[in-house]
Amino acid sequence: MKKEFIITIYSENHIGLLTRITIVFTRRKINIDSLTVSESAINGIFKFTIVIHETEAQVKKVVRQLEKQVDVLKAFYHTNEEMVYQEIALYKVPIEPIYESDDIEKIVRRAGARILEITKDYVVIEKTGHKEETQALFEELNKFKVLQFIRSGRVAITRDPIERLSEFLKERDALLNSMD
CATH class of the missing domain: 3.30.70.1150 (ACT-like. Chain A, domain 2)
Structure with missing residues (x-):
């Protein structure tokens, strides 16, 4: 069943990334209801907030495909109930x-x-x-x-008290440091 989802994508500010992100939606014939891009709480990291109406299975596939984009650090999806917007x-x-x-x-x-x-x-x-x-x-x-x-x-933040991107970056840094 289709319902409204909020996808958040974190990246550095690179030319052409917005085009590559929208192509992911276009190829899957998913209409973007709302798109907002701004700086995040983490210096140098930008946050894309995208609202779509789709099935959860399709949203999961889109998020996995978005994370394959070279300049995307991490992508998440949420329901309206999980966000303040x-x-x-x-x-x-x-x-x-x-x-x-x-x-x-x-x-x-x-x-x-x-x-x-x-x-x-x-x-x-x-x-x-x-x-x-x-x-x-x-x-x-x-x-x-x-x-x-x-x-x-739409502008939105999670109701979750912990910024999931911060957790992801800490885990990634720890992994990178353990490889040294």
Whole structure:
């Protein structure tokens, strides 16, 4: 049965790695729902966070194939329950409805969003949350004709108190040192 999985990949920052990673998904005809890349807590190591809908068996195969990429240090997969995750969304709405009533202000407060910028032409609103929450706010604000909308890719960390990459690197270093 297909369900949502979060794949995390750790690597050094090498040109072309993103292309090679996406090719792994393309060859298996797996659509990437969300992709975020950023520095990790370990200096010089970058973290790819990829969200897909797939069977666990297929996810295991993909992770094994990703780990075969030369520049990939380690890859893991998790369910949503094993992760703490968020997305950020920005909404640009025209200023006129704000002058006419306090409906937008009530919607923003109820959604736990915040206003980032107010100009004579528009207001920029920010909402952090899960995709369903940011989408629901879009639908409410779109009654006022949202001018622009953007949602980031997912950012996620494990609920596990130990960083599994750190454990992997310690084991790898110990193995390398025992070979000397």
